[in-house]
Amino acid sequence: MRRMDLRLLLPTLSLLLLLGAVFWMQPRAMSYTGLNLLFNLSVPIALATIAQMLVIMVDDIDLSIGTFVGFCACVTATFLHDTPLLGVLILGAAVAAYAALGALIELRGLPAIVVTLGMSFVWSGLAVLMLPAPGGSSPAWITALMKARPPLVPMAIIACVVLAVVGHLLVTRSSLGTLLRAVGGNARSVSRVGWSVVRLKATAYGLAGVFGVLSGMALVGLTTSADANIALRYTLLSIAGVILGGGEFTGGRVSPVGAVIGALTLTLAGSFLTFIRLSPDWQIGAQGVILIVVLAARLLVRRRAVR
Amino acid sequence: MESAAPVVSLQAVGRAFGAVRALSDVTLSIAPGEVLGLVGHNGAGKSTLVNIVTGVLPPSEGQAIYAGGTPREAGVRVVAQELALAPNLTVAENLRIPQRDLRGLMWRGKARTRIRSALDEVFPDHGIGADTVVGDLPLAKRQMVEIAMAFAEGGPAPRLVILDEPTSSLDASRADQLLRHVHRFRECGGAVIFISHILHEVFAVATRVVVMRDGRVVDDRPAGGYTRTSLVEAMGHVAREGARERRIAASGVEVVSTPEGLRAGQGEIVGLAGLAGHGQAEALARLYLERTSDWRGRSPVPAAFVAGDRARDGVMPIWSIARNLSLAGLAMLRRAGFVDRAREARLVADWRERIGIRTDDTGRPILSLSGGNQQKVLFARALATGAPLIVMDDPMRGVDVGTKGDVYEMIRSEAAAGRTILWYSTEAEEMTLCDRVYVFRNGRIAAELRGEKITEERMLAASFDMGEAAA
Numbered sequence: 001m002r003r004m005d006l007r008l009l010l011p012t013l014s015l016l017l018l019l020g021a022v023f024w025m026q027p028r029a030m031s032y033t034g035l036n037l038l039f040n041l042s043v044p045i046a047l048a049t050i051a052q053m054l055v056i057m058v059d060d061i062d063l064s065i066g067t068f069v070g071f072c073a074c075v076t077a078t079f080l081h082d083t084p085l086l087g088v089l090i091l092g093a094a095v096a097a098y099a100a101l102g103a104l105i106e107l108r109g110l111p112a113i114v115v116t117l118g119m120s121f122v123w124s125g126l127a128v129l130m131l132p133a134p135g136g137s138s139p140a141w142i143t144a145l146m147k148a149r150p151p152l153v154p155m156a157i158i159a160c161v162v163l164a165v166v167g168h169l170l171v172t173r174s175s176l177g178t179l180l181r182a183v184g185g186n187a188r189s190v191s192r193v194g195w196s197v198v199r200l201k202a203t204a205y206g207l208a209g210v211f212g213v214l215s216g217m218a219l220v221g222l223t224t225s226a227d228a229n230i231a232l233r234y235t236l237l238s239i240a241g242v243i244l245g246g247g248e249f250t251g252g253r254v255s256p257v258g259a260v261i262g263a264l265t266l267t268l269a270g271s272f273l274t275f276i277r278l279s280p281d282w283q284i285g286a287q288g289v290i291l292i293v294v295l296a297a298r299l300l301v302r303r304r305a306v307r
Numbered sequence: 308m309e310s311a312a313p314v315v316s317l318q319a320v321g322r323a324f325g326a327v328r329a330l331s332d333v334t335l336s337i338a339p340g341e342v343l344g345l346v347g348h349n350g351a352g353k354s355t356l357v358n359i360v361t362g363v364l365p366p367s368e369g370q371a372i373y374a375g376g377t378p379r380e381a382g383v384r385v386v387a388q389e390l391a392l393a394p395n396l397t398v399a400e401n402l403r404i405p406q407r408d409l410r411g412l413m414w415r416g417k418a419r420t421r422i423r424s425a426l427d428e429v430f431p432d433h434g435i436g437a438d439t440v441v442g443d444l445p446l447a448k449r450q451m452v453e454i455a456m457a458f459a460e461g462g463p464a465p466r467l468v469i470l471d472e473p474t475s476s477l478d479a480s481r482a483d484q485l486l487r488h489v490h491r492f493r494e495c496g497g498a499v500i501f502i503s504h505i506l507h508e509v510f511a512v513a514t515r516v517v518v519m520r521d522g523r524v525v526d527d528r529p530a531g532g533y534t535r536t537s538l539v540e541a542m543g544h545v546a547r548e549g550a551r552e553r554r555i556a557a558s559g560v561e562v563v564s565t566p567e568g569l570r571a572g573q574g575e576i577v578g579l580a581g582l583a584g585h586g587q588a589e590a591l592a593r594l595y596l597e598r599t600s601d602w603r604g605r606s607p608v609p610a611a612f613v614a615g616d617r618a619r620d621g622v623m624p625i626w627s628i629a630r631n632l633s634l635a636g637l638a639m640l641r642r643a644g645f646v647d648r649a650r651e652a653r654l655v656a657d658w659r660e661r662i663g664i665r666t667d668d669t670g671r672p673i674l675s676l677s678g679g680n681q682q683k684v685l686f687a688r689a690l691a692t693g694a695p696l697i698v699m700d701d702p703m704r705g706v707d708v709g710t711k712g713d714v715y716e717m718i719r720s721e722a723a724a725g726r727t728i729l730w731y732s733t734e735a736e737e738m739t740l741c742d743r744v745y746v747f748r749n750g751r752i753a754a755e756l757r758g759e760k761i762t763e764e765r766m767l768a769a770s771f772d773m774g775e776a777a778a
Contacts, residue, residue: 175410178396178403185393192363192391193405194379252395 007246010301011261014244014294018268025275036154040222042267043146043159044069045237047215049263050167050256052238053247054208057171057254058201059184060105060112064120065212066235068094070228071123072216077136077226080217084139095209102205106198120235127228134227138220146221159218160260167256170207180204184252237266240291246298265294312374313338314381314467314498315360320369322355329355330522332369337467342489342499344513344530346506348542348582348735348767352522353502354388357469360500361385375463382466384457386473390449394442398422398452401441406462417461425459426451429488430481446476454485458492468492469500474508486512504582505772506535518542539768562696562727565594568752569745571729573695576722578741578761579731581770586750587731588700594729595698607693611635613685615701615731621685622673629655629669632684636692658687663713679710686714690721697721699730703737715740735763746770 022038023030029038048069055062072091080087101119105112148155171177182190183200191197215234220226243249244265245258269290273283316336322329330352337343347353358364359371362378375381384405392401399418403409409418419437426433430451441449450473457468470489474482489499489512503509509516509530516533518526518541526541533541563571569590571577579587598610612635614621623631633640633651640651655669662683666676673681682702689697703711718740722728730741738744744761746754746769754769756762 173415175403175414178400182393182396182401182404185395186391189391189393190404192361192387194362195404252393 007255008258008261010294010298011245011258011265014297015261015265015268018265018272022268022272022275025272032152032154036149036156038271039154039156039160039264039267042264043156043163044215044219044222044231045234045241045267046160046163046260046263047211047218048231048234049238049241049245049259050163051208051211051215053167053242053245053254053256053259054171054180054204054211055102055112055116056239056242056247056249057181057184057252058102058204059187059250059252060102060116060201061239061249062116062208063113063235064116064123065208065238066232067120067124067127068098068209068212069215069219069231069234070226071127071130072213073220073226073230074127074130074136074216074228076142076217076220077138078130081137081139091213095206095213098209098212099202099206102208103198103202105205106201124228124232131226131228134225136220136226138224142217142221143224146218160264164257164260167260171254171256176203181252181254184250184254237263241266244291244294266291314374315371315378315383317356317359317366317371318369320359320366320371322359322364322367328522330359330366333524334369335517335524335527337498337500339466339496339498340493340514342493342501342512342514344509344516345500345502345519346504346509346516346538346542347519351519351542353519354471355522356519357385357387357471357500357502360467360469374466380463382463383469384465384467385469386450386453386457386471388471388475390446390453392441392449392453392456395440397438397440398435398444399437401452402456402459402461405456406459408462421459421461422452422455425455429455429458430484447478447481450476451481458488465492465497467498467500469502471502472504473501474503474505482508504770506538507772510535539764539771542767563594563729565590568755569594569729571727571743573727574722574725575743576718576728576730576741578738578744579729579747580735580738580744580766581747581753583733585747585770587747589750590747591698591700591729591731598696607639607695608635609694610696610698611689611692611694613689613697613699613702615699615704617678617681617685617704620700622681624672624674626673627670628664628666628673628676628684631673632658632669632687632691635688639693654691658691662687662690662717679706682706683710683714686717690717695726697726697728699728699732701731701733703732703734735766738766739763748772 026034028034048065052062052065072094075087075090075094079090101115104110105115146155150158171181179190179195180200180203183197183204187197190200216231219231223230241262242254242259243262245255245260245262247254247258266287269287270283273286278286313336317333320333321331333356345353345356355364359366360378361383362371373381373383393404399415399422402418402422403414406418406421423437426435433448433451435444435448435452441452444452454470454473457470458465473485477485486508489501493499493514499512501509501512513530516526516528516530516538517524518538520542560573561570562573563569563577567590569577579590581587595610595612599608618624623634629651632655636654637646640647640654658664659666659669664676664683664687665680673684676684686702703714706714718728718730730737732738739761741761742758744756744766745752746756746766748770754765756765756769
């Protein structure tokens with residue numbers, strides 16, 4: 001427990017530091033609308049990050065989450081809007097496909113990195129088939145939910161807090177989540193006492209699929225239309241978010257609260273760079289530098305802790 | 308001993324892995340209230356037996372019958388040699404892995420209570436918090452947690468606990484606490500299979516001792532029926548004497564001398580013996596890396612390495628036989644920074660002849676060769692470097708008898724030519740070919756044997772902790 005708290009300290013500090021810098025440069029951001037604008041886009045990113053975290057938790061990595069979110073966004077903007085029942089069926093099938101991939105990867109001993117890289121082309125192809133050009137429209141209820149203006153605290157913040165709490169209960173507290181983390185920690189001993197690792201991995205991937213679907217829906221709710229390439233950046237953002245949030249690539253060491261904080265930090269880093277009027281050409285590079293600085297800081301803290 | 312129905316009974320159980328028989332015709336039953344001491348040398352089949360009792364491996368012949376249906380329902384628990392905890396979870400969370408009834412809203416509380424009371428019972432004043440992440444615990448405490456988990460209430464209650472080298476990282480007082488708990492557990496009708504190379508522990512807890520050798524149960528008696536010496540004799544082969552001719556003694560120039568006491572002279576064959584995993588491979592790796600971790604490649608290299616685990620640290624699987632062979636000696640074949648292909652070809656042809664690699668074309672992939680011939684390539688790779696020191700890490704693993712004979716011959720002639728050979732092997736028989744043998748136990752040298760004193764019996768005696776009897 002205490003160790004995990006320490007793990008969360010650095011992501012929280014970097015988030016607060018960035019937030020402070022943004023407020024200092026643009027005091028008007030320190031308002032209901034300002035916060036909402038700052039964090040609006042972090043909701044789908046945070047959902048995708050949780051999805052990525054569920055896969056990293058079982059010692060794999062998902063390179064298809066970005067195009068999968070794009071695919072789900074396209075389904076949401078077309079089928080879910082026009083024929084809701086069919087839309088729900090398609091999204092359900094997508095989740096089932098994710099679970100099946102998890103089972104396949106474990107069953108045949110395939111490298112997840114290769115399978116998901118291949119799948120990323122499948123999802124993006126399907127998305128292009130549905131929406132060759134940007135378009136579609138958001139189902140009214142999703143837009144209403146995403147653009148709701150609850151009193152006092154903006155929707156984006158509420159959504160992120162809810163997501164962190166749900167993730168924490170699901171992954172860190174629940175009995176199932178513990179078993180799934182055990183797969184990442186020591187799959188051999190999990191299977192030795194008679195659990196089916198195939199089934200557990202399918203569960204983890206299936207849950208990742210659910211969060212991917214939610215991410216696509218949230219994204220359409222914000223943008224009100226979709227495009228096949230809408231979420232390409234999410235793959236790398238989600239991996240960066242998990243790691244920023246104190247997770248590790250191997251060994252089932254992940255933190256859902258950290259992952260949400262990581263996603264918020266990455267979103268904020270984008271806004272911060274806009275505020276200092278950095279040319280968009282340099283923004284991705286600068287975002288990379290921020291990432292390297294935070295990760296390097298983490299490494300230094302970890303080294304000191306070991307000593 | 309009570310005559311209750313056995314917790315598990317094995318009937319003529321056998322197990323083969325491919326062509327290798329790991330276990331043959333084992334008939335064994337364990338009744339409640341029994342502590343079965345299981346002893347035997349490496350590769351005697353103990354681990355396979357454990358895996359069959361726990362149901363991890365199905366037997367190829369015969370059957371295993373449990374008192375409660377499946378091994379899990381019968382309450383069979385195991386503390387394996389390699390740690391089976393998930394290091395990313397807390398102590399209490401780890402209990403969730405074996406115990407399926409830990410679910411629902413209050414599962415954490417239940418898990419905490421169970422593991423705490425088990426730890427308190429087995430290891431009083433253990434100082435381990437139920438919410439500590441296992442990865443943060445030192446090795447000894449992890450082992451304590453694992454042992455406590457095996458004895459913890461919950462799920463089907465434990466009725467047969469298998470302890471495989473349970474005290475390997477515990478200090479004496481903790482080991483004592485464990486032995487006392489095994490007594491208590493037995494008195495309450497529990498059964499235990501206790502595997503240890505520390506014989507006085509076996510004598511302290513076992514009611515019955517089973518000796519295994521070459522996949523068979525060779526002796527099965529009440530613990531009182533053995534003395535330490537008779538037990539060691541039952542485990543080992545009968546020593547063969549006089550089979551080896553003495554070589555001319557080494558020149559006396561000391562080539563190797565490590566702080567831990569490993570010494571070797573020029574032209575000497577020095578064996579590192581003892582049970583597997585007692586620090587021999589580490590000692591070799593330390594020595595080898597110390598001598599070869601130079602920024603610039605030197606020619607000839609100061610030491611060459613022959614790997615036993617071919618797939619892990621030997622063979623380059625997609626390279627040809629020739630490239631695999633010349634790899635370690637590339638510094639010798641260099642001309643202006645490039646590899647001199649003509650010289651490489653000559654070197655390869657020469658060694659193929661000398662060591663007898665059975666192939667008509669060394670340009671073929673290395674994996675086209677049989678295991679024994681791949682190993683020959685690795686020997687040639689090391690010998691071709693011209694290094695004065697050859698380090699061999701259990702190089703005869705999975706090598707057929709014919710090849711072994713060829714290689715023994717090679718080793719002798721290389722040593723006669725003035726090379727020093729450090730040789731780790733888990734097979735005591737091979738060690739009798741050495742001029743000097745160090746027997747390792749718990750990462751340290753437990754005994755040094757020379758010349759005629761190198762017998763399998765003496766090595767075996769030194770590998771097992773006999774309460775420091777003088778060799």
